[in-house]
Amino acid sequence: MNKRVKFFAEQLLIVFNVFITFLLVFESKLEVPAWLQPLGRMHPLLLHFPIVLLLLAIGLQWYTGSSARSAGNVYGVFSRNLLLSGALLSGVTVIMGLFLSREEGYLGDTLLWHKWTGVGIFFLASVIYLVSGTSWYKGIIMKAAGTLAIASLVLTGHFGASLTHGEDFILQPLSVYYEAPPVPVDQAIVFDHLIRPVFEKKCISCHNPDKLKGELILADSASIVEGGKTGKLFVPGNPGISLLMERVHLPLEEKKHMPPKGKTQLTENEIALLTAWIRGGTPFTQKVVDLPPDDSLRLLAAAVLKPVETKEEQFDFAAADEKIIAKLNTDYVTIAPLSRSSPALEVNIYNRAAYTKKQLEALTEIRKQIVALNLNKLPVTDEDLKIIAQFENLRQLDLNFTDITAGGLKELAPLRHLKRLMASGTAIQYNELKAQLPLFKSLEIVSIWNTAITPGEAEQLQKDYPSIAFIKGFTDDGSNPLKLNPPQIANSSVVFDGQLPLQLMHPVKGVQLYYTTDGSDPDSIHSRLFDSGLVITENTTIRAKAFKEGWYSSEIAEFGFFRNRYVPDSVRLLYPLNSVHQAEDAHTFFNTKLGVIGANNPAWANYFAGVRHNDLALVSEFKQPVTLYSVGLHYMVEEATGIYPPAWVEVWGGENEHRLKLLVKMKPPLPARGDTPSLKLVEGSFTPQTLSYLKIIARPYADGEHKKLLLVDEMFLN
Numbered sequence: 001m002n003k004r005v006k007f008f009a010e011q012l013l014i015v016f017n018v019f020i021t022f023l024l025v026f027e028s029k030l031e032v033p034a035w036l037q038p039l040g041r042m043h044p045l046l047l048h049f050p051i052v053l054l055l056l057a058i059g060l061q062w063y064t065g066s067s068a069r070s071a072g073n074v075y076g077v078f079s080r081n082l083l084l085s086g087a088l089l090s091g092v093t094v095i096m097g098l099f100l101s102r103e104e105g106y107l108g109d110t111l112l113w114h115k116w117t118g119v120g121i122f123f124l125a126s127v128i129y130l131v132s133g134t135s136w137y138k139g140i141i142m143k144a145a146g147t148l149a150i151a152s153l154v155l156t157g158h159f160g161a162s163l164t165h166g167e168d169f170i171l172q173p174l175s176v177y178y179e180a181p182p183v184p185v186d187q188a189i190v191f192d193h194l195i196r197p198v199f200e201k202k203c204i205s206c207h208n209p210d211k212l213k214g215e216l217i218l219a220d221s222a223s224i225v226e227g228g229k230t231g232k233l234f235v236p237g238n239p240g241i242s243l244l245m246e247r248v249h250l251p252l253e254e255k256k257h258m259p260p261k262g263k264t265q266l267t268e269n270e271i272a273l274l275t276a277w278i279r280g281g282t283p284f285t286q287k288v289v290d291l292p293p294d295d296s297l298r299l300l301a302a303a304v305l306k307p308v309e310t311k312e313e314q315f316d317f318a319a320a321d322e323k324i325i326a327k328l329n330t331d332y333v334t335i336a337p338l339s340r341s342s343p344a345l346e347v348n349i350y351n352r353a354a355y356t357k358k359q360l361e362a363l364t365e366i367r368k369q370i371v372a373l374n375l376n377k378l379p380v381t382d383e384d385l386k387i388i389a390q391f392e393n394l395r396q397l398d399l400n401f402t403d404i405t406a407g408g409l410k411e412l413a414p415l416r417h418l419k420r421l422m423a424s425g426t427a428i429q430y431n432e433l434k435a436q437l438p439l440f441k442s443l444e445i446v447s448i449w450n451t452a453i454t455p456g457e458a459e460q461l462q463k464d465y466p467s468i469a470f471i472k473g474f475t476d477d478g479s480n481p482l483k484l485n486p487p488q489i490a491n492s493s494v495v496f497d498g499q500l501p502l503q504l505m506h507p508v509k510g511v512q513l514y515y516t517t518d519g520s521d522p523d524s525i526h527s528r529l530f531d532s533g534l535v536i537t538e539n540t541t542i543r544a545k546a547f548k549e550g551w552y553s554s555e556i557a558e559f560g561f562f563r564n565r566y567v568p569d570s571v572r573l574l575y576p577l578n579s580v581h582q583a584e585d586a587h588t589f590f591n592t593k594l595g596v597i598g599a600n601n602p603a604w605a606n607y608f609a610g611v612r613h614n615d616l617a618l619v620s621e622f623k624q625p626v627t628l629y630s631v632g633l634h635y636m637v638e639e640a641t642g643i644y645p646p647a648w649v650e651v652w653g654g655e656n657e658h659r660l661k662l663l664v665k666m667k668p669p670l671p672a673r674g675d676t677p678s679l680k681l682v683e684g685s686f687t688p689q690t691l692s693y694l695k696i697i698a699r700p701y702a703d704g705e706h707k708k709l710l711l712v713d714e715m716f717l718n
Helices: 003-025 034-041 047-062 074-103 109-131 139-165 174-176 190-202 221-226 243-249 268-279 296-303 322-328 358-368 408-410 430-439 456-463 586-590 603-607
Strands: 333-337 347-349 371-372 395-400 418-420 446-448 469-471 513-515 540-547 557-563 570-573 607-611 618-636 646-654 661-666 678-700 710-715
Touching: 003 074, 003 109, 034 074, 047 074, 047 109, 047 139, 074 109, 074 570, 109 139, 109 296, 190 268, 190 296, 243 268, 268 296, 322 333, 322 358, 333 358, 347 358, 408 430, 456 469, 513 586, 557 618, 557 678, 557 710, 570 586, 586 618, 586 710, 618 646, 678 710
Parallel strands: 347 371, 371 395, 395 418, 418 446, 446 469
Antiparallel strands: 333 347, 513 540, 540 557, 570 618, 607 710, 618 678, 618 710, 646 661, 646 678
16 A cells, blocks of 8 residues: 555544544434435445455454564555555444434434444454554454454444344244244233234334334334324224324335335235224233124134144145146136145135036046045036045035035045035935945034935934034024025126126025115015026126025125126236235236225235326227227225225327327215225226227325225226
């Protein structure tokens, strides 16, 4: 190093020592102006350089045993120059860090430890440099000073990483392999066993007494109620306007989104727990069993809290090939492991209209691994049971409301492990069932309600086979009327092109279904009786109700049916979707898949797309021009959780993408406080236009600073 440069650097090192000492003495009075704050924020950018230089200098001294006592010692001179450079850069880093620490959000014991260990490194590096040219700086003194410097570097780095990423940053990925001991529901406390674990896993690393980010502590109930620098975390009873849920629902790219980008995000179940906890008034000491039976928080607790004594069944077969499972999983067939570590599989097949025998035949590739099979409400016949008989390890079979008979059950005799057989709503009869039951040695439960088996015959079966629990359902003798469950639809999709024959159904035999299409409540006097001849040709909302003599009528079921004449040849999103709800990206809006109510339902991520702050905007192209007269947008409303209609929707169209004209602008009504969650359609009509390009823009609603979430799953072009 040039002597003049070296002299200047040494003088600068002394200046840094004096200046840093001054900053530390008067730190409480230090106010960093806005123009100087960018310098402080460069602290993370620069801090790695002095660490490397100091480690190289110390390592070189240890390796050579040189202390630069003579100018002719090349290694000694080089190591001393490294020390000087490292000390100077340490000083710059410390000054930047002190400036940065004066900004909001930096408090707590971790910050203090990081600051003082960092300052200690600078002073120590300065001292080592000054004495490294002396004759006595050698041997054990040199190694002791170097060891102390390295230890300080490690500690400073540890506290800095804890500040930035949280104390559990290094081991956090391994936390998924460790589960807390299960707590029985009757002993569980709402906050301690449902809410606190969420905070501990995802929040406390940044919001604890040692790291007061945002002046917020989430380690105890008193601090949680107190909130942080930006105010109270929640408004009990109203998650929609609670700061906690607002930050959770922010886009991942937003600076204020919690947890921050790069950290493990909250799961849908965890968001549901927090939402239900706030909606329920944020109870802290209340027991789960003290909540009402239908309370959403109590229902969620049943999924979170596991029985202590539950023992998982062990299986002696190998797991199926994951590639085969992935191939067999379709829109109407889902295959999932019984548990994380189990080779056993649970299979569900959906959609009566789409069912074929080939779906069962395809499953024979994994016949050894299937232990549970759900064929509820499918047109399964006795012939299909021959295929199911190949699933040698089957424990549970759901044939409720299928087309099987008791005589066909003999085909299932090879299933020596079968424990649960659901056959309600089928054509099984007493004599045939009684003849087949001896074939099944492991049966524990048989469901036979809503069949031709009389109550007396059911009682006789129970006497003849005491080891089997027969689920007999209710006796319809009129003395104790029961309430019917709502009607259901059997159509495979509610989105259609030209026309759609409506298929209403009910699992209870002899039920009459009455419906309306004008939005009024159906009854059995003024409304129309459903028959199979009803055909839908336009967007229609069906409200249906079930009636049967001796029963209370059902609740009203509402179904929306949507006509969509055109599907674009290509769709391009102008802005990215919210990372929480990606759905199928641009394809989402024209794939005929509608979601269900509930932002935390697993189906949500598959079917819906979400946008916040940025507009939902897309451009679609038709290779052959089409004539449109209306555009509809299907969305969800859940006022309590901040899911709102769009503020407005604009539809633009034309022959050229760069010369579009406004066709219609729609402003859907806002929900009233307390409205029940619902799915809505906003549709705008205009003079028929022949066009090749269509641009649709939906602006998320914002109520002052409270910006709402917009969830859309489908658009309809007619």
